[in-house]
Amino acid sequence: xxxxxxxxxxxxxxxxxxxxxxxxxxxxxxxxxxxxxxxxxxxxxxxxxxxxxxxxxxxxxxxxxxxxxxxxxxxxxxxxxxxxxxxxxxxxxxxxxxxxxxxxxxxxxxxxxxxxxxxxxxxxxxxxxxxxxxxxxxxxxxxxxxxxxxxxxxxxxxxxxxxxxxxxxxxxxxxxxxxxxxxxxxxxxxxxxxxxxxxxxxxxxxxxxxxxxxxxxxxxxxxxxxxxxxxxxxxxxxxxxxxxxxxxxxxxxxxxxxxxxxxxxxxxxxxxxxxxxxxxxxxxxxxxxxxxxxxxxxxxxxxxxxxxxxxxxxxxxxxxxxxxxxxxxxxxxxxxxxxxxxxxxxxxxxxxxxxxxxxxxxxxxxxxxxxxxxxxxxxxxxxxxxxxxxxxxxxxxxxxxxxxxxxxxxxxxxxxxxxxxxxxxxxxxxxxxxxxxxxxxxxxxxxxxxxxxxxxxxxxxxxxxxxxxxxxxxxxxxxxxxxxxxxxxxxxxxxxxxxxxxxxxxxx
Amino acid sequence: xxxxxxxxxxxxxxxxxxxxxxxxxxxxxxxxxxxxxxxxxxxxxxxxxxxxxxxxxxxxxxxxxxxxxxxxxxxxxxxxxxxxxxxxxxxxxxxxxxxxxxxxxxxxxxxxxxxxxxxxxxxxxxxxxxxxxxxxxxxxxxxxxxxxxxxxxxxxxxxxxxxxxxxxxxxxxxxxxxxxxxxxxxxxxxxxxxxxxxxxxxxxxxxxxxxxxxxxxxxxxxxxxxxxxxxxxxxxxxxxxxxxxxxxxxxxxxx
Numbered sequence: 182x183x184x185x186x187x188x189x190x191x192x193x194x195x196x197x198x199x200x201x202x203x204x205x206x207x208x209x210x211x212x213x214x215x216x217x218x219x220x221x222x223x224x225x226x227x228x229x230x231x232x233x234x235x236x237x238x239x240x241x242x243x244x245x246x247x248x249x250x251x252x253x254x255x256x257x258x259x260x261x262x263x264x265x266x267x268x269x270x271x272x273x274x275x276x277x278x279x280x281x282x283x284x285x286x287x288x289x290x291x292x293x294x295x296x297x298x299x300x301x302x303x304x305x306x307x308x309x310x311x312x313x314x315x316x317x318x319x320x321x322x323x324x325x326x327x328x329x330x331x332x333x334x335x336x337x338x339x340x341x342x343x344x345x346x347x348x349x350x351x352x353x354x355x356x357x358x359x360x361x362x363x364x365x366x367x368x369x370x371x372x373x374x375x376x377x378x379x380x381x382x383x384x385x386x387x388x389x390x391x392x393x394x395x396x397x398x399x400x401x402x403x404x405x406x407x408x409x410x411x412x413x414x415x416x417x418x419x420x421x422x423x424x425x426x427x428x429x430x431x432x433x434x435x436x437x438x439x440x441x442x443x444x445x446x447x448x449x450x451x452x453x454x455x456x457x458x459x460x461x462x463x464x465x466x467x468x469x470x471x472x473x474x475x476x477x478x479x480x481x482x483x484x485x486x487x488x489x490x491x492x493x494x495x496x497x498x499x500x501x502x503x504x505x506x507x508x509x510x511x512x513x514x515x516x517x518x519x520x521x522x523x524x525x526x527x528x529x530x531x532x533x534x535x536x537x538x539x540x541x542x543x544x545x546x547x548x549x550x551x552x553x554x555x556x557x558x559x560x561x562x563x564x565x566x567x568x569x570x571x572x573x574x575x576x577x578x579x580x581x582x583x584x585x586x587x588x589x590x591x592x593x594x595x596x597x598x599x600x601x602x603x604x605x606x607x608x609x610x611x612x613x614x615x616x617x618x619x620x621x622x623x624x625x626x627x628x629x630x631x632x633x634x635x636x637x638x639x640x641x642x643x644x645x646x647x648x649x650x651x652x653x654x655x656x657x658x659x660x661x662x663x664x665x666x667x668x669x670x671x672x673x674x675x676x677x678x679x680x681x682x683x684x685x686x687x688x689x
Numbered sequence: 690x691x692x693x694x695x696x697x698x699x700x701x702x703x704x705x706x707x708x709x710x711x712x713x714x715x716x717x718x719x720x721x722x723x724x725x726x727x728x729x730x731x732x733x734x735x736x737x738x739x740x741x742x743x744x745x746x747x748x749x750x751x752x753x754x755x756x757x758x759x760x761x762x763x764x765x766x767x768x769x770x771x772x773x774x775x776x777x778x779x780x781x782x783x784x785x786x787x788x789x790x791x792x793x794x795x796x797x798x799x800x801x802x803x804x805x806x807x808x809x810x811x812x813x814x815x816x817x818x819x820x821x822x823x824x825x826x827x828x829x830x831x832x833x834x835x836x837x838x839x840x841x842x843x844x845x846x847x848x849x850x851x852x853x854x855x856x857x858x859x860x861x862x863x864x865x866x867x868x869x870x871x872x873x874x875x876x877x878x879x880x881x882x883x884x885x886x887x888x889x890x891x892x893x894x895x896x897x898x899x900x901x902x903x904x905x906x907x908x909x910x911x912x913x914x915x916x917x918x919x920x921x922x923x924x925x926x927x928x929x930x931x932x933x934x935x936x937x938x939x940x941x942x943x944x
Contacts, residue, residue, distance in 0.1 A: 237922025
């Protein structure tokens with residue numbers, strides 16, 4: 182447990198990058214910022230990946246822990262206090278120099294700084310802020326910074342971090358309090374959600390102060406749709422959720438929330454009393470030059486370590502988007518690192534396909550106007566392993582298909598498997614100037630191998646397809662099978678005999 | 690059939706469009722082609738066009754005013770692609786564009802528009818890739834990067850780096866086309882042609898190794914999760930041909 186300062190920078194980087202790699206968020210997106218003379222760096226809203234590691238995940242930010250010292254003993258974590266590993270810490274200067282030099286060589290887009298809890302949350306957060314302050318003000322770094330807020334740290338420090346960074350995140354870790362109590366005895370949802378609420382309110386307040394709407398901007402497709410989880414005022418969302426029985430449900434997070442948090446806040450609800458960070462007036466004036474976490478807030482959940490269903494996870498995700506106006510919710514397929522009776526054994530393969538399905542569904546929520554209840558429900562709480570959620574939804578709603586490309590509205594075209602927000606927009610624009618046919622769609626980027634079962638052009642489908650659930654499901658599973666197999670067997674490449682009855686859902 | 694030919698620069702291409710249009714031969718009776726012309730057709734007249742800044746500027750201005758800025762952006766990007774017929778494609782696109790005006794780029798049911806849309810998308814994608822996968826090495830106070838793009842994206846990527854590192858000396862070199870973007874500290878960058886000797890000299894800069902190249906390789910190795918190893922996904926996201934000049938993959942470290 183001692184700080185071993187005799188380690189070289191390379192050894193430290195090895196230990197602290199290795200310890201940070203299970204944090205999944207590695208995006209540099211969400212904020213457009215031009216470069217400035219005398220400063221280093223800019224930021225592009227779409228985000229820039231700089232490399233791809235051997236696991237196929239992108240490397241966009243220098244993702245490191247400030248230290249792997251930790252007083253907590255979360256069962257799933259490599260750095261838990263009961264593990265006997267080499268502990269070390271970067272100095273603020275080391276963090277800054279690594280960031281600056283990597284950035285100039287175009288290795289990275291910015292810094293992702295997380296940390297174990299060193300002595301106390303306050304002490305850790307202070308060290309983090311010190312490093313960020315130095316990086317911004319002495320090294321004149323103008324690139325992207327993502328910082329983890331340590332729950333339990335004093336508000337002043339969390340506020341300062343928010344003004345220095347572009348994105349803040351607090352890890353929800355696990356979707357239910359029960360699981361959290363079991364696996365992370367030192368953490369509670371209440372302690373995690375409070376800073377999340379405060380960060381989200383401070384972002385909203387700051388956005389109002391500079392004349393933007395309180396809610397974060399969402400993708401063009403979501404704005405165009407008018408439906409979906411981000412739409413409308415708080416009241417309208419509330420009404421809808423009442424109808425779908427959402428508020429009445431026993432929501433996994435609901436019990437932890439103070440009552441006023443249950444009001445889903447909308448763009449018009451500027452007068453809602455917010456619980457934001459209070460800063461001394463002097464500091465606040467200075468800091469207004471820098472926006473508070475302009476790229477918003479994100480969080481992550483571990484999947485596969487505890488028995489939650491996909492439905493619970495997706496509901497929680499939707500709830501977080503609506504209530505905390507999060508920019509992203511990340512999922513992390515649990516990789517067993519520690520021997521513990523409460524956890525899957527070491528060597529259990531991480532549930533990569535499940536993680537993939539959840540991300541697909543997350544995209545459907547954020548870009549396609551779907552709601553969690555449409556994709557899953559109590560009776561079907563988990564995603565179909567063989568089909569992606571969009572195909573799965575379409576198959577259960579064959580009464581809506583085929584969609585006529587030349588007349589259907591944007592929302593419906595967007596729901597066709599194989600058509601994304603960009604190609605849907607191109608279709609809408611192009612069909613004003615002439616009838617569209619299948620070759621046109623192909624050129625626009627529509628994936629016809631999925632889409633052709635669900636669309637018609639000028640009243641004609643591409644092939645003589647029976648609109649029949651069994652038939653289309655069989656065909657689509659053939660299309661998906663290869664991808665699914667690759668995701669599931671990415672590492673071992675073990676072979677498995679295909680079974681007609683299991684794989685194609687045929688009954689004997 | 691008359692064929693207007695010009696060399697492979699944006700200015701020359703725009704001049705060529707101007708001259709072809711002004712010839713009043715009728716759009717169906719002429720073709721535009723980039724030099725070098727390897728094989729001439731028997732029944733064609735070949736007219737060489739030299740770049741003329743004034744004419745090129747007029748064409749650019751007219752596209753922006755009569756069609757749209759988006760159309761100009763697509764024409765520029767398509768001109769940077771490596772499709773041999775791109776000049777004629779641009780001409781057909783503009784012929785339609787001057788007839789229909791601002792809605793041109795949305796008319797994706799027309800083959801002329803789709804053609805330019807595809808070419809510009811290809812060039813734009815590649816420019817984005819080089820924004821990501823370009824690696825600078827430090828040589829004294831200067832940062833030097835080498836790239837070998839298929840499309841001519843050096844100028845486009847350089848604009849991004851000029852914004853990203855305004856107060857550094859840096860240089861972005863296209864090894865195949867022998868052109869470079871040079872950026873002096875706190876000034877605008879400029880494009881320049883390199884002689885083969887200069888290029889040979891500059892090529893050595895890539896061998897430059899220091900503490901941070903080693904640290905970067907260390908980081909690159911450490912950040913991958915063994916249990917999730919997926920080489921196919923890595924190759925899809927970062928195709929091998931982009932890795933030629935990437936620090937973390939050099940010295941036989943592919944994979």
